[in-house]
Amino acid sequence: MSQPSSCTEALxxxxxxxxxxxxxxxxxxxxxxxxRCALPGAMPDQAAVLASELASNLVKxxxxxxxxxxxxxxxxxxxIIAVDRGPGIRDLDRSMADGYTTTAGSLGAGLGAVRRIATxxxxxxxLGFGTLVCARLSVSGEPRPARRDVGSVCLPAMGERHCGDACDVADTGDSLTGLVVDGLGHGVPAAEAARSAVRSFRTAPDRPLGDILTSLHRSLRHTRGAAAGVLRLxxxxxxxxxVGNIRGVLLAGGEVLHRMTGQPGIIGWNVPTPRTRTFPLPPGAAFVLHSDGVESRWSHSPPAFLLRLPPPLLAASLAHGHRRSRDDATVLTVHAA
Known part of the structure; x- marks a missing residue:
């Protein structure tokens, strides 16, 4: 069973x-x-270069x-993910070349340098929608699960230092299991409930999904409580x-196949007998879990461009375009294969 990053609890x-x-x-x-993630040698400076180049492109x-x-x-x-609302890149191949620039006197390394440095x-x-870029910098030689890609964004409400949302994933044999949790309210009490849920999930993420929620319920009895959704691909x-206000959406072929909401209740306070739903998984399908800090109407008539984004870019796009700024917001996206 592969382990999550040692610093995945960071916002x-x-x-x-x-x-x-x-x-x-x-x-x-x-x-x-x-x-913070203890990347060795020059990697922290390389990460800074990636972010600087992407941010510079956004400014210009x-x-x-x-x-x-x-x-x-x-x-x-x-x-590191950069997302914007336009105007889009007209000639992507040309823009990806090292040294290309549209601004006289600029560094000109841009996207080509980002692609070269990133793992x-x-x-x-x-055009007219915008551009999304994801650059990851990983420790060389570390094994990564090859079957599925994962994306996530976890943001506190505007003006808050602590986030009452959290998410986690675990590679569980021939399946992948994910959790999104939304602690009730805001601030420290909500964050404590969310962290307790993640710790409980990590003890045995390969259990049946209903058992995972039952275990979370026991772990959160002395907290404010939470909503939680668990997914297994x-x-x-x-x-x-x-249970509660976590939304699930199954995507395939540029379409929304299923939308899911939790059973009424509060993890840690009053939970019905958990009920697991099962769906066929078409080739190339993706699953989205998100808290109610992301507006659910994004899935009602989304553009095909959005639905075909890879998981890291899809998570960032939903957070950027459909977030409720006065609430904590978390999106977890997983590609099935």
């Missing part, structure tokens, strides 16, 4: 790129994150740009079990 750093000075903030956040060319910096959800490394790199762009099917 996502969100840096709005609305001024030149924000480039330095993004670089500092990436360097600090790399150091984008609208409503944000950089997200966080530990990788699985393994040891840093994940993993993905980019999607659409098998090679041929998906299972979901939830």
């Amino acid at each position: 996502t750093d969100e840096i709005r790129i609305d001024h030149e000075s924000a480039v330095h903030l993004a670089a500092t956040a990436a360097r600090d994150c790399a150091r 060319h984008a609208v409503d740009g944000t950089v997200y910096v966080q530990p990788q959800r699985v393994g040891t490394g840093v994940e 993993e790199f993905s980019i999607r762009t659409r 098998h090679p041929d099917r998906a299972e979901y079990c939830g």
Whole structure:
């Protein structure tokens, strides 16, 4: 069973790129994150370069740009995601070349340097929609689960230092199991409930989903309580079990196949007998779990471009475009194969 990153309980750093000075903030956040994750040698400085290049592109060319910096959800490394609302990149291949620039006198390394430095790199762009870029910097030689990709964003409410949301994943044999939890309210009490739920989940994430929720219920009895949803992806099917306001969405072929909500109740206070739902899993399917800090209406008539994004970019896009700023917000996305 593969283990999550040692620093996955850290929140996502969100840096709005609305001024030149924000480039330095993004670089500092990436360097600090790399150091917290104990990345060796020059890797913290490399993480800063990745964030600086992505933030610089947003300042020069984008609208409503944000950089997200966080530990990788699985393994040891840093994940840096840049997302904006336009105008999109007209000639992506040309923009990816080292030294390309559209601004006289600029460094010009840009996206080509990001792709070269990053351990993993993905980019999607659409004219009029915007551009999303994910750059991961991982410890060389560390094994990574090859079957599924995972994305996540976990943000506190605006003005809050502590986040009452949390998420986690575990590679459980031939399946992958994920958790999203939303502690009631805000601040420290909600954060304590969320952390207790993650600790309980990590003790035995391969249990039946109903048993996981029952265990979370026992662990949270002396906390404020929480909503929680657990997901398991098998090679041929998906299972979901939830209590409270966690939403689940199954995607495949550029369409929304299923939407799920939890049973009424509060983990730690009053929980019905957990009920697990099972769905066939088409090839290339993806699953989204999110707290109510992300508006559920995103799934009602989403553009195909959004639904076909890889998990890290999908999580960032949903957080960027559909977040309720006055609530904690978490998105967990998993690609089935």
